[in-house]
Amino acid sequence: MNAFLAIVRRDLSLALRQGSDATMALMFFVIVVTLFPLGVGPEPGVLERISAGIVWVAALLAAMLSLDRMFQSDYDDGTLELMLLAPAPLELLVLGKCLAHWLTTGLPMLLIAPLLGLFMNMQADAFPVLLATMALGTPVLSLLGGIGAALVLGARRAGALVALLVLPLTIPLLIFGVSAIEAAVTGQSSKAQLLIIGAMLLATLPLAPWATAAALRQAVS
Amino acid sequence: MHDFGDHRFEGKAVRCRRGGRLVFDRLDFELASGGVLILRGPNGSGKSSLLRVMASLVRPEAGNMLWDGAPVRDDPAAHAARLHYVGHSDAAKPAMTAEELLTFWRGMRGGTGCPVGEALERFGIAHRADFPARYLSSGQKRRLALARLLVSEAPLWILDEPTVGLDADGVGSLEQAIAAHRARGGMIVAATHIRFETGDAVAELDLSAFAPGPADLDAAGDLFAAAV
Amino acid sequence: MNWFHWFANPARFMRLAARLQPWIMVLGLATGAAGLYYGLFDSPPDYQQGETVRIMYVHVPSAWMAMFVYTMMAVAAASFLIWKHPLADVAAQAAAPIGAGFTLMALVTGSLWGQPMWGTWWVWDARLTSVLILFFLYLGYIALVNAFDDPERGSKAGAILLLVGAVNIPIIKFSVDWWNTLHQPASVARMDGPAIDPSMLLPLMLMAAAFKLYFLYLLIVRMRGELTARRIRLLRLSDAA
Numbered sequence: 001m002n003a004f005l006a007i008v009r010r011d012l013s014l015a016l017r018q019g020s021d022a023t024m025a026l027m028f029f030v031i032v033v034t035l036f037p038l039g040v041g042p043e044p045g046v047l048e049r050i051s052a053g054i055v056w057v058a059a060l061l062a063a064m065l066s067l068d069r070m071f072q073s074d075y076d077d078g079t080l081e082l083m084l085l086a087p088a089p090l091e092l093l094v095l096g097k098c099l100a101h102w103l104t105t106g107l108p109m110l111l112i113a114p115l116l117g118l119f120m121n122m123q124a125d126a127f128p129v130l131l132a133t134m135a136l137g138t139p140v141l142s143l144l145g146g147i148g149a150a151l152v153l154g155a156r157r158a159g160a161l162v163a164l165l166v167l168p169l170t171i172p173l174l175i176f177g178v179s180a181i182e183a184a185v186t187g188q189s190s191k192a193q194l195l196i197i198g199a200m201l202l203a204t205l206p207l208a209p210w211a212t213a214a215a216l217r218q219a220v221s
Numbered sequence: 222m223h224d225f226g227d228h229r230f231e232g233k234a235v236r237c238r239r240g241g242r243l244v245f246d247r248l249d250f251e252l253a254s255g256g257v258l259i260l261r262g263p264n265g266s267g268k269s270s271l272l273r274v275m276a277s278l279v280r281p282e283a284g285n286m287l288w289d290g291a292p293v294r295d296d297p298a299a300h301a302a303r304l305h306y307v308g309h310s311d312a313a314k315p316a317m318t319a320e321e322l323l324t325f326w327r328g329m330r331g332g333t334g335c336p337v338g339e340a341l342e343r344f345g346i347a348h349r350a351d352f353p354a355r356y357l358s359s360g361q362k363r364r365l366a367l368a369r370l371l372v373s374e375a376p377l378w379i380l381d382e383p384t385v386g387l388d389a390d391g392v393g394s395l396e397q398a399i400a401a402h403r404a405r406g407g408m409i410v411a412a413t414h415i416r417f418e419t420g421d422a423v424a425e426l427d428l429s430a431f432a433p434g435p436a437d438l439d440a441a442g443d444l445f446a447a448a449v
Numbered sequence: 450m451n452w453f454h455w456f457a458n459p460a461r462f463m464r465l466a467a468r469l470q471p472w473i474m475v476l477g478l479a480t481g482a483a484g485l486y487y488g489l490f491d492s493p494p495d496y497q498q499g500e501t502v503r504i505m506y507v508h509v510p511s512a513w514m515a516m517f518v519y520t521m522m523a524v525a526a527a528s529f530l531i532w533k534h535p536l537a538d539v540a541a542q543a544a545a546p547i548g549a550g551f552t553l554m555a556l557v558t559g560s561l562w563g564q565p566m567w568g569t570w571w572v573w574d575a576r577l578t579s580v581l582i583l584f585f586l587y588l589g590y591i592a593l594v595n596a597f598d599d600p601e602r603g604s605k606a607g608a609i610l611l612l613v614g615a616v617n618i619p620i621i622k623f624s625v626d627w628w629n630t631l632h633q634p635a636s637v638a639r640m641d642g643p644a645i646d647p648s649m650l651l652p653l654m655l656m657a658a659a660f661k662l663y664f665l666y667l668l669i670v671r672m673r674g675e676l677t678a679r680r681i682r683l684l685r686l687s688d689a690a
Contacts, residue, residue, distance in 0.1 A: 082369075085301045087302035088329065172623075
């Protein structure tokens with residue numbers, strides 16, 4: 001447990017000191033959403049209709065942008081092999097890295113999402129559900145993304161590759177995240193969708209670190 | 222500081238393949254508490270590979286490694302806990318200070334070793350404790366990597382060219398640390414040109430003796446051979 | 450499981466495969482010719498879809514193969530990671546482009562079929578969408594395997610990705626079905642509507658068998674090529690040492 005906290009604390013302080021990495025994903029998130037009104041036109045009705053999808057797609061893309069840094073610098077400077085040799089289980093350390101990744105990318109995106117919803121004329125009833133889907137969904141992004149980030153260590157063009165690998169896996173998240181918001185807009189209950197996203201989180205929480213740890217071991221050997 | 226007790230670390234008929242190439246085969250080694258094993262051999266003979274195999278970073282293709290007679294692969298976590306590995310990279314995060322780095326590794330490994338300040342002192346970088354690692358010279362980074370050996374207890378030190386980039390003073394610090402470690406019953410495997418005071422506990426292993434011969438290559442190649 | 454491990458010896462496999470290869474080709478050509486004959490000339494046009502239904506005899510077997518090949522690759526990946534059978538890795542890597550080809554064929558023929566039936570080249574039908582995602586999974590695997598300078602790294606990373614993908618496919622399928630039923634009323638054309646007539650079932654089954662044999666033939670060719678390439682690499686490395 002100490003090792004888990006140590007790694008979360010270290011990654012957070014590194015992210016704070018090298019601030020650009022985390023804020024870059026956030027800025028990307030905002031810019032992508034801003035492009036859509038410019039692309040499809042500023043009619044409030046159109047924007048409102050596509051707002052949930054735009055915010056979620058932009059969140060997926062922004063998360064991809066931040067992923068290749070997740071293990072890369074530790075891999076490059078030899079920290080990763082020392083982590084493999086730490087007495088704590090690697091799966092736990094991976095979970096710590098995913099938590100730190102979520103705190104530095106998922107959480108800021110979650111916090112700024114309502115503002116972007118406002119830009120996109122999203123209805124007021126949709127905001128709580130938007131926040132709920134992002135709160136449950138962005139940790140899944142960090143966990144699934146960890147697998148991709150570990151798999152591409154040492155690969156050529158790792159940044160593009162990780163998006164190619166992870167984006168198809170995030171499709172269920174996109175579908176249920178958007179449909180939960182749309183259900184709320186049309187006055188239906190979005191409980192079912194939220195429960196499914198919650199189930200995804202509960203499933204990826206033990207499984208993804210395990211796959212990530214396997215990928216890290218083969219990357220270092 | 223307490224003693225590590227009496228231990229044995231052995232390898233039996235270890236075979237290692239890297240990138241499809243057989244690096245060494247049927248390699249035996251043994252090491253007892255207080256002992257030193259120096260790896261020799263030309264470039265490409267597999268010194269680094271063997272050290273990584275010993276550290277369980279790389280799985281041997283065949284053969285066994287035993288700690289006190291028990292196979293290492295049965296309990297990889299326990300093996301990781303009893304060894305320190307210093308490889309080619311210093312694992313120095315540019316944005317973290319020397320002190321923070323050591324504190325981090327001390328916490329990761331259970332915090333059993335000597336205090337961070339003392340470890341920095343013993344490797345002569347205490348005056349750089351508050352410097353972010355990006356401002357450290359390569360020799361100072363190496364000292365920092367070596368100071369990691371002291372902040373947590375592990376009987377087995379695996380050192381891959383630990384003196385690269387060190388000045389005479391740094392080598393002296395390392396020699397002192399090694400002597401203290403051995404006095405407590407620690408063991409050391411190293412690929413290095415460092416001089417140890419001679420004694421029966423210092424053994425050398427020449428890896429060129431385990432390089433695969435033509436017959437081995439045929440045997441290994443049979444995997445994809447024939448009938449193709 | 451003993452036969453499985455016995456079979457996993459590359460040399461033994463290659464001897465057997467070389468012996469089987471011509472037979473597979475003959476059998477595949479025969480079933481393919483028969484399937485095409487029945488499919489194109491000796492089966493009735495559909496009472497709704499007319500002659501275009503004959504696309505089915507290529508489309509449906511391709512779609513089946515798309516799923517079959519990915520499943521086979523996932524099984525191969527598991528046995529590569531668990532038992533370290535090099536042959537399993539060779540099989541997965543050799544099968545990937547073939548599987549991607551079948552998937553592409555299913556998509557293209559589906560689109561060609563959709564044009565006359567639905568009046569548009571592409572609809573976001575749940576099935577089409579999941580096959581499209583499957584195609585992306587194939588491409589991701591192929592890209593990952595080839596992205597490393599050390600081929601061994603690519604093999605292992607690819608195997609882990611295949612297993613992760615295999616776990617995810619049911620979830621993706623389920624979510625796409627859910628998504629589609631929310632967005633669109635009942636889908637336009639579905640194979641699983643009325644029970645299929647025996648006169649159509651016979652050519653369909655013949656074509657499915659032909660596709661499977663064709664896959665097997667290509668797989669053997671590609672595996673022999675890959676094994677030869679690995680042997681050359683090994684000999685080069687030994688020379689260099």
